[in-house]
Amino acid sequence: MASIPIPRRFRTIIYIPSRSDGTMLEVCLSIPTSSSSKPQAYTGVVIAHPYGPLGGSYNNNVVGALLQWFETSSLAAPTTLSTKKSKKGAAGKRNSTGARKGGLDQDTGNAGAAASPTSAKSAGGGAQAESLACVICAFNFRGCGKSKGRTSWFGEAEREDYQTVVDFLQSGSRTGTSTSHLSNNPEQRDSGTGSPASNRAVFDETGREIDSPRLPFLSRFILSGFSYGGMIASSIPPPLRNPADPASAHLPTTYILISYPAGVAWFLTSGAQGGFYKRARTILLGEQPPGDATAATKNDAETTTATETDTDAGEAAQSKTSTIEAYFITGANDQFTSPKTLLNWLKTNAGLNPPNNLTSGSWALTRPDGAIHVDVVKGVDHFWLDREQELVDRLQAWWSDTHSV
DSSP: OOOOOOOSEEEEEEEEEOTTTOOEEEEEEEEEOSOOSSOEEEEEEEEEOSOGGGTOSTTSHHHHHHHHHHHHOOOEEESSGGGGOOSSOEEEOBOTTSOBOOEEETTTOOEEOOOOHHHHHHHTTSOOEEEEEEEEEEEOOTTSTTOOSOOOSSSHHHHHHHHHHHHHHTHHHHHOOOOGGGOSOHHHHHHOSSOOOTTSOEEOTTSOEEOOOOOOOOSEEEEEEETHHHHHHTTSOOOBSSTTOTTSOBOOEEEEEESOOTTTHHHHTTTOHHHHHHHHHHHHTTOOOTTOHHHHHHHHHHHHHHTTTOSOHHHHHTGGGTTEEEEEEEETTOSSSOHHHHHHHHHHHHOOOOOSOOOSSSEEEEOTTSSEEEEEETTOOSSOTTOHHHHHHHHHHHHHHHHOO
16 A cells, blocks of 8 residues: 655644734744755745735735745755856846846946856856755735734834744744754654744634744745735845844845835835835845944855855955845836836835836846846736736746856
8 A cells, every 4th residue: 555645845824923012913834844865954935915905915816826836846046145146237038938038238238148057157166055945934914814903004013024924934043953843753753853932922713822833943034025015025134043143144035026016115104115115225235234233244254255265356345245135026017116117216225227228028137246136027917917827937937047056
């Protein structure tokens, strides 16, 4: 008789209190259930949904597509994000799979060859790749789905909600490398390699406190969001390597921001969008936030050590942003934020320098250091209805192109 295969993932609904005021948040938690023989980097993934009062929740089509993609894709990445920075930013058309056909130099507008995977690999300098085992949280902001409370006027409460989910995912990092739930050995699952995260209360739908899931030590993060959720995600600082030490360096963090609502952020925040933009600019430009001098020094030192053999002196100058990257993707027909509006926002807040003339249809643009990338997709509006597969295909193409070694 054939044995029943062990499911690759365990998915459950839990409720956690927001750190700002205790509002209960509904969270869909997806955890890998089996370990791999290959080295793995446990990666925390957060997915945020569109604006609640307009029908947004984690049951959204884009959120669901992202969740499924993270659950089923075999993602890998260099041990440090700084190994795959492109030497030249480019804007160019892409083919149906999302691969760049050719490029325009951002500064001169002259035709040029886009960076190929081969040239990118050579830039990696023999870096080691590691498989990513994603621990995923798709959650409902306050007032959405079965989360308690109501949507705030200015978005600050929702920032606290998002940060609460990040803190929850890092609870395993606070208590040690608790990966026993990934073992096929019952004795190891029972004994564990670290105690459960007792400092983060978890509840069921009835409000009864339940045992907190055992979470692994996370070595990197992916912070993502669609529309309003992307605006919130862009304001969340990269998590610290040691959550208990505010002076520790940041984890490598990827921001995936879909249909970023730069054109209507004033409406979504009742005019308080400036605070979100300032935080996003600090993250995307690598500016040092107040009180973070020690962490910035550690980040600089660690990145400089990792890249000291690189002949490109510009790598060292980008040390503050070497652990941060962001991928923006939007539709050319977005009803709320035109590509031009988004590019103006990125020019101000992410240092992206668009050429004077952009081609119509689908095109892509990358900051010279490779840390910021934007895709514009022809024929797609804000909502991606019936285009979800194209969205994840382009996301997969970007990831494969920029994270292979």
